[in-house]
Amino acid sequence: MLVRSVLDLIGNTPLVDVSELSPNREARILVKLEGQNPGGSVKDRIALSMIEQAEKDGRLEPGATLLEPSSGNTGIGMALVCRVKGYHLKVVLPSNVSPERRQLLQVWGAEIIESPGSEGSNGAVRMAERIAGEHPEWTFLYQYGNQANPRAHYEGTGPEIWRDCPEVTHFVAGLGTSGTLLGVGRYLKEQNPDLQVWAVEPPAGELVDGLRNLDDGYIPPIFSDLHGADLLDRKTIVGPKLSIEWTRRLAEVGIFAGISSGAAMAGAAKCAQAIESGVIVVVSADAGWKYLSTGAWTDDIDVVTERARSTIYF
Amino acid sequence: MSVEVRLPTVLRQHAGGQSTVRVEGATIGEVLNTLVAQFPGMAGQVLTDDGTLHRFVNVYVNDDDVRYLDQLDTKVADGDTVSILPAVAGG
Numbered sequence: 001m002l003v004r005s006v007l008d009l010i011g012n013t014p015l016v017d018v019s020e021l022s023p024n025r026e027a028r029i030l031v032k033l034e035g036q037n038p039g040g041s042v043k044d045r046i047a048l049s050m051i052e053q054a055e056k057d058g059r060l061e062p063g064a065t066l067l068e069p070s071s072g073n074t075g076i077g078m079a080l081v082c083r084v085k086g087y088h089l090k091v092v093l094p095s096n097v098s099p100e101r102r103q104l105l106q107v108w109g110a111e112i113i114e115s116p117g118s119e120g121s122n123g124a125v126r127m128a129e130r131i132a133g134e135h136p137e138w139t140f141l142y143q144y145g146n147q148a149n150p151r152a153h154y155e156g157t158g159p160e161i162w163r164d165c166p167e168v169t170h171f172v173a174g175l176g177t178s179g180t181l182l183g184v185g186r187y188l189k190e191q192n193p194d195l196q197v198w199a200v201e202p203p204a205g206e207l208v209d210g211l212r213n214l215d216d217g218y219i220p221p222i223f224s225d226l227h228g229a230d231l232l233d234r235k236t237i238v239g240p241k242l243s244i245e246w247t248r249r250l251a252e253v254g255i256f257a258g259i260s261s262g263a264a265m266a267g268a269a270k271c272a273q274a275i276e277s278g279v280i281v282v283v284s285a286d287a288g289w290k291y292l293s294t295g296a297w298t299d300d301i302d303v304v305t306e307r308a309r310s311t312i313y314f
Numbered sequence: 315m316s317v318e319v320r321l322p323t324v325l326r327q328h329a330g331g332q333s334t335v336r337v338e339g340a341t342i343g344e345v346l347n348t349l350v351a352q353f354p355g356m357a358g359q360v361l362t363d364d365g366t367l368h369r370f371v372n373v374y375v376n377d378d379d380v381r382y383l384d385q386l387d388t389k390v391a392d393g394d395t396v397s398i399l400p401a402v403a404g405g
Contacts, residue, residue, distance in 0.1 A: 071404065121403035144403060176404025203399060217370025217401040235372075235379035237397070314404040 007084055009038045010048050011156045015164045015281065018253050022269065026277035029268050030165055031250070032157070035257060035287030039080040040073075040104070042157070042285045046179055047077030049152035050141045051085065059139050062086060067138045069093075069128035071121045071312045072101035073286060074143050074177075079108035090138070092128040094120055097312050100290040120312065122218045144177050144220035153183025161281050162191050169278035172268045174260045174285055175199040175235065176314050178223040184283075185231050199235040200267035202243070202260070202314050236270060238263040240308035244296050247288070251297060258286040259296055259313040315340050317390050319349060320397040328355030337396075342373060343386035345396055360398065370401045 003009060013036045019028040034042035054060045065088040068078055075091035082089040089110040093102065096117030105112055113131070115124040125144065132140035143149050161168060161184065171188055173180045178199075185197035223229075240259075246269070247262030257265075261284035268282040288296070294311065295304050319337050321329055329335055337352070339345035343365075350356050360371055366386075367373065373380045374397040380388040390396065 125403055174404070201404070203397070218403045219370065219401050220403065229381060232382055234382045237374055237377040237379075237399075 005084060006038045007048060007081060010044045011037070012160060013037065015161065016255065018250070018255065018265075020253060021249055021265070022272045022280075024272040024275070024277075027272035027275055028279045029265075029272060030168075030279065030281050031255065031257075031261075031265070031268075031284050032161065032281060033255070033257075033284050033287075035261075035284060037077075039077040040286055040289065041077060041258075042180060042283060043070075043073035043077040044080065045077075045152040045156055046143060046146075046149040046177075047074060047081045049156075050143065050146050050148040051078065051081050051087075053146075053148040053151075054139060054141055060087065064088070065090065065138045067092070067128060067132055067135070067140050068143065069115070069121070069124035070143070071124065071176075071314065072097050072104075072290070075110060076101065076104045076108070078141075079105050079110035082110070083108040090131075092124045092131065094124050094312055096310060098290055099293055104290065117310075117312075125218060143179070145222060145225075147222065147225075149177055149179035150183035150186075150222055150226060153180050154187045155183075157283075158184040158187025162188060165279065165281060166191070167279045168192075168195065168281045170196045170198060170268075170271050170275070170280040171282075172198045172200060172264055172271055172280060173283040174264050174314055175201040177220050178228050180283055180285075182222060182226045182228055182231060186226070189231070196233040196271075197231060198267055198271055199232050200238050200264050201235065202263055203237050203239055234271075236267055238266045240313075241301065241305040242266045243313075244301060244304055244308060247291075247296055250284075251288075255284070256288040257284045258288055259291055259294070259308060260285050263314075315390060315392050317345060317392070317394045317396050319345065320395060322399050324400060325356055325359060325398065328353045328359070340389060341386065342375065342380050342388045342390060342396065345390060346373070346386070372399050372401055373397070374399070 015030045022029045037044035067090045069092040092113045095114050115127045188195045243263035246265040250257045264282050268280045
């Protein structure tokens with residue numbers, strides 16, 4: 001395979017059968033390995049999609065500066081795309097992300113602006129909105145409100161799943177910006193209206209102790225705009241311990257995935273138990289490299305779980 | 315029916331600092347109304363004045379979001395755990 005640019009490697013990720021991990025013999029589980037993207041996560045897709053849309057809209061002059069709030073992966077994907085295309089990137093990053101996320105941003109020359117860890121991603125979003133207001137000369141693509149985010153999945157991830165596995169009955173993915181669930185969910189339901197979409201989320205609200213009151217809560221504008229509540233069939237929380245247990249189970253079948261992939265797999269297993277039979281496709285958002293420092297595979301599970309409670313891994 | 319309700323950090327100040335409280339009720343709506351009656355400081359934080367679920371609150375019965383079950387009519391059983399969490403961003 002010969003490609004002209006590393007950006008041509010984004011998307012077209014493999015789907016791996018991990019049915020041996022399914023608690024129900026009649027329910028197959030297939031995992032889509034988004035860690036195979038060149039920036040290492042599913043967010044490479046939306047980084048490319050949002051930046052190329054902004055270029056089409058004339059919002060990005062050569063050498064432009066972009067600003068984005070991110071708990072890591074979107075920032076890393078955008079850093080990669082910006083480096084290749086010659087843009088500057090400033091990422092507003094909560095202070096309590098894993099050190100690997102911080103380093104990866106620096107690999108591709110992004111500047112990090114730190115936001116308080118106690119406010120989680122909500123705090124990063126608020127700070128980025130304020131800075132964007134002060135610097136109208138910087139381009140603020142805002143993944144939570146940018147239609148090119150779900151569109152990357154409607155035009156890319158969804159059709160890839162349908163091409164590789166038209167037997168799919170259930171789609172399971174983590175809920176962050178909601179872009180993956182909205183884009184893939186809508187595409188797959190258009191192909192098969194009986195298909196079910198399950199969202200998995202971490203108990204992130206437990207980590208965020210810097211909220212003053214519940215009015216500081218946050219729902220991504222794209223989720224409201226695209227009627228996410230009507231699209232999802234089920235939403236379930238998976239805590240850090242179960243997430244790490246399933247991250248380890250994935251490793252037992254050779255898949256080295258990030259902690260949020262473990263959470264998504266736990267959701268897929270729950271789905272498998274709840275149905276008589278079916279084919280479940282679950283998204284592994286990234287690989288395990290960025291989480292080695294958490295000891296997720298090697299240290300005592302209770303120690304790792306406590307560590308995960310104070311780290312953002314979604 | 316008695317369930318354990320797990321409170322997020324932001325609501326604990328209204329419950330004397332407790333992180334979990336026991337509340338009676340047969341549905342999520344009953345549980346939340348009883349909760350607010352016991353701890354009036356939570357009024358307007360969990361349920362709106364119209365009695366609907368606050369937009370930025372997610373409520374779970376044994377880890378399943380009630381918005382995708384039967385909302386406030388979702389039934390609870392003895393020993394269930396109800397968790398209240400603020401809506402937060404990811405990504």
